[in-house]
Amino acid sequence: MIEVIGLHKEFEGRTVLNDINFTFETGKCNLVIGQSGSGKTVLLKCMVGLFQPDQGQVLYHGRDYHAMPEKDRKEVRKEIGMVFQGGALFDSQTVEENVMFPLTMFSKMSMEEKIERVNFCLKRVNLTNVNKLYPAEISGGMKKRVAIARAIALNPKYIFFDEPNSGLDPQTSIVIDDLIAEITHEYGITTVINTHDMNSVMQMGENIIFIYKGQQEWTGNSQSIVESENENLNNFVFASDLFKKMRQSLREKK
Amino acid sequence: MNILYHCGKYFIFLTKVFGKPERGRVYLRQTIIEIEKIGLGSMPIVAIMSVFMGAVITIQTASSLSGGWIPMSTVGYATRESILLEFSPTIIALILAGKVGSNIASEIGTMRVTEQIDALDIMGINSAGYLVFPKIIAAVLINPFVIVVSMFLGVFGGWLAAYASGILIPSVYVEGIQQQFIPFHVTYSLIKTLFFAFAITSVSAYHGYYVNGGALEVGAGSTKAVVYSSIVILLLNYVLTQLLLI
Ligand SMILES: Nc1ncnc2c1ncn2[C@@H]1O[C@H](COP(=O)(O)OP(=O)(O)OP(=O)(O)O)[C@@H](O)[C@H]1O
Ligand SMILES: [Mg+2]
Numbered sequence: 001m002i003e004v005i006g007l008h009k010e011f012e013g014r015t016v017l018n019d020i021n022f023t024f025e026t027g028k029c030n031l032v033i034g035q036s037g038s039g040k041t042v043l044l045k046c047m048v049g050l051f052q053p054d055q056g057q058v059l060y061h062g063r064d065y066h067a068m069p070e071k072d073r074k075e076v077r078k079e080i081g082m083v084f085q086g087g088a089l090f091d092s093q094t095v096e097e098n099v100m101f102p103l104t105m106f107s108k109m110s111m112e113e114k115i116e117r118v119n120f121c122l123k124r125v126n127l128t129n130v131n132k133l134y135p136a137e138i139s140g141g142m143k144k145r146v147a148i149a150r151a152i153a154l155n156p157k158y159i160f161f162d163e164p165n166s167g168l169d170p171q172t173s174i175v176i177d178d179l180i181a182e183i184t185h186e187y188g189i190t191t192v193i194n195t196h197d198m199n200s201v202m203q204m205g206e207n208i209i210f211i212y213k214g215q216q217e218w219t220g221n222s223q224s225i226v227e228s229e230n231e232n233l234n235n236f237v238f239a240s241d242l243f244k245k246m247r248q249s250l251r252e253k254k
Numbered sequence: 255m256n257i258l259y260h261c262g263k264y265f266i267f268l269t270k271v272f273g274k275p276e277r278g279r280v281y282l283r284q285t286i287i288e289i290e291k292i293g294l295g296s297m298p299i300v301a302i303m304s305v306f307m308g309a310v311i312t313i314q315t316a317s318s319l320s321g322g323w324i325p326m327s328t329v330g331y332a333t334r335e336s337i338l339l340e341f342s343p344t345i346i347a348l349i350l351a352g353k354v355g356s357n358i359a360s361e362i363g364t365m366r367v368t369e370q371i372d373a374l375d376i377m378g379i380n381s382a383g384y385l386v387f388p389k390i391i392a393a394v395l396i397n398p399f400v401i402v403v404s405m406f407l408g409v410f411g412g413w414l415a416a417y418a419s420g421i422l423i424p425s426v427y428v429e430g431i432q433q434q435f436i437p438f439h440v441t442y443s444l445i446k447t448l449f450f451a452f453a454i455t456s457v458s459a460y461h462g463y464y465v466n467g468g469a470l471e472v473g474a475g476s477t478k479a480v481v482y483s484s485i486v487i488l489l490l491n492y493v494l495t496q497l498l499l500i
Contacts, residue, residue: 045372048376049375049376050372050375050376074378075378077376077377077378078377078378080376082372082373082376084369084372084373085369086368086369088368088369088370088372088373089370090365090370090373091364091365091368091370101377102377104277104280105276105277105280105377105379106276106377106378
């Protein structure tokens, strides 16, 4: 469980996030949704410590992440996995080396154990026969999956995804979404996902925070989103006619 | 103001680079890889430059001395001294600032804009240390060897020019390069080389590490890396020469 309390962040006097209060629940897919530029990535980076919030707290199971000593923070970081928008795989390393990297840095495993773990993680994301390829030699969807494999290598308690679907075709998107949901439920991970993909919102929105221009505008889940009367939320979620029709039929059913 | 800001940020960056490593063994392995990239990778250009510069220095000196009252063996002496004191340590360092410096800045800058550095930080790894420390150590270890090789090749280039052009007798050249040899001049050059190696790698890494933006900024950062490492080399060259030779 991660609690964000009264979080405030500004860049050079320009407020990007204002008074965010939200609890990200264990074993669930927690979604952060909002328009481009609304501050989703900044929120994620404040939570993992790449940015220092100007005010407020981020509690990992009750421990204040930004207030703890650096040594403890490093321990928490070992429990965090993050999948970046572009994958952020190390270009100079093969797929296998990429996934093995956190194991080499932080575990005392032998080479055989490490290879076994790497193969397990790659298999978990449905990748085989790519171990010796370099990131430049695989497709965008595969990169995302390798990044997920690397993020789960050390059995993290928390995984952050910054727009896992960007740049993927709808079908691959769904595969990745399913994979994220599966891993989250299987291992009881606290998963935080940044997205503006409506498919993902409907498919795995177990706990959602909607950010509008840096403000926390609405919270709920994929069911309550349909019933919401919040204008900004509706404009964002049901921007396309297709989704408007979908909402209509969902409401009529009730 | 701006210069002060960057100097301060640079020294804070260095304290990060020399912070405690997570895994000593991994650093060692990276250092060996970097020695190969930085040292062996630069050998061809250094070799070609050295031979040709030695040759040109010899021909120039010989042509300005010929017909005068100064003995022709002075050509050998002058060539050796220019190569040992200035050409091999400083000019080669400037060449390396271009080659190695731009390479380091663009490599690290690309890692920054593609969030690979953020990925390291999140894992709890000291990214500055992991990426930069091995490069600095590798350059400081290997560059003295590169420079010694360059010195030999430069002097050899002079001999080759004498032999090929016939502007002076090769045996006179060989006689000249043995005159009044002061071993401290080699020490002085190697001390300079250590400082230059540190400057090239750390200044370039700094410009790569703090790239902000995209591919365009990586290019700009890599240009700045070359410009500023060159300036730092020239400043250090002056300061060290005054300290060591006077
Ligand atoms: N390092 C930074 N320095 C200054 N301003 C920043 C920085 N990072 C983000 N911002 C600003 O914060 C605001 C929110 O950016 P953010 O990247 O969080 O948006 P986002 O919701 O993730 O958008 P997208 O969906 O396009 O990724 C933007 O206006 C951006 O200009
Ligand atoms: Mg974003």
